[in-house]
Amino acid sequence: MTKFLLLFFQWLLLVALAPSVSWFIKRMKAASQNRRGPTLVQVYADLIKLFPKEMVVSQTASWIFHVMPFILLASTFVVAALVPVLWTDSFLGFTGDIIVFVYLLGLGRFFLALAALDTGTTFGGMGSSREMALSSLGELALLLAFFSLGVYAHAFSFAGIMTHFAAHGPMEVLFFTNLAFGAILIVTLAETARIPVDNPATHLELTMIHEAMILEYSGKYLALIEWSHQIKQLVFLSLLANLFLPWGIFNVPTTTALGWSVLVYLVKIFFLAFVVGWIEIHSAKLRLFRVPDLFAIAFVLAILSLLGQLMFRG
């Protein structure tokens, strides 16, 4: 029972913390531009305020338009339950959850793209075709990077990989995993629509990808989509933190250990959010035809990582 409560707590933490991570990146970006940026309360207030607002729905919209936000949120919730946060175990962890993770994200994305096409606007079609083209490249790199970690750790679940890495010293692990880290970092930037791939702050028609798809949404649905996007971002950051820096994670069932674990987790997450924000501040958005080059780099890193595992073991 305590185990269940603990697992539920870590899931709840992940879901509730998500908006504050995007607040942190927004605040960082604002500071670099001599603005003040939103306060922490503001990001939560934005979400809450969107709920009672009236929705404007296109007359041509079919049921897909109405169902999509719920499917997206549900798939993101399940994804959040798959990822270990404070503990080496997760709510729904089992062998093979890596593949389920990737394809649950794919399910959400599929419906997002469909709903964007549904209302028949030009921007929606443009956004979903871009999203699909780019994610088909990113998915490959993500899966390969996960496989390379799995081959190294002899485990095909997040929990197994983490436990294996946590038992070894930093340099030993980093030697094997830094290529996969690079690959997953690039995929994270793309999946969470951050700057080298997509700009989350603009509605400029030529550049937007994610924003173009949700342009037709308002009110409650928009809040659900925004929230699931923020959860997805935190899920990726948690994965990076826990797979590649698995030290200091909770494994002894005491309250102090849990407290430490929460603290270490927050430090790791905000450090990684800082890295993402730093990349965002210091780089310009890539031209759309340049983005496949970035994915090519991620793919090369992932495949080299897999190759390295097979060769060095030899």
Next chain:
Amino acid sequence: MSSESIVHLVHFLGMLLLITSLGIIASPLLSACIRFYAMHSFLLSLITLAIAYNHHLWHLGISALLTFLLKVIAIPQIFFAISRKIGVRKEVESYINIPSSLFLAVILIFVSFYVTAGAKTGSALSSWEFLPIAIATVFLGMLVMTTRKKAITQVLGLLLMENGLFLMGITMTFGMPLLVELGILFDVLVGIIMMGIFIFKIRSAFEGIDVDDMTVLKG
């Protein structure tokens, strides 16, 4: 630091070395290429230093210092100066695009791992893993030399190859005698200066440093 953790550190640096040589291939800007080369050389000097510390070979420390001074500071500065003076285009021009050159790079790395798979040296060296990385660096240098259009980036490929050979020398044999290494480093420096002069000559003769123009020299 214990010698075990230094071995792991050296391995980690070796992987970063491979990543920076891929960076030279992947980066679309000339200045980024030069910075990646400086980073590559910096990692090389760190590896040399770590090996020197781990095996108490102090003459390697001197060559690490020389590598740092020459390849991290002097040569990149010469490159920046040349590219400023002749005003080359900022973007690297190559015969094949970046994704396919990365693809070729992966194949080359595969090949270098494959051909060295049997060559686990019997000596007590901790670093047989560096043999494929060194050979891969030489291959990637050749790739840069053969696929780039401008003379200045081809010279960068040559330097990348030289770094690969240096890495092999350091990790396989604990470095050549200091005198030989001094000679090599001096050679590289003189080579770069001569390349600079050549590039100026090529530009004044052909009004550009695109080596395609030289095919008109055929009789």
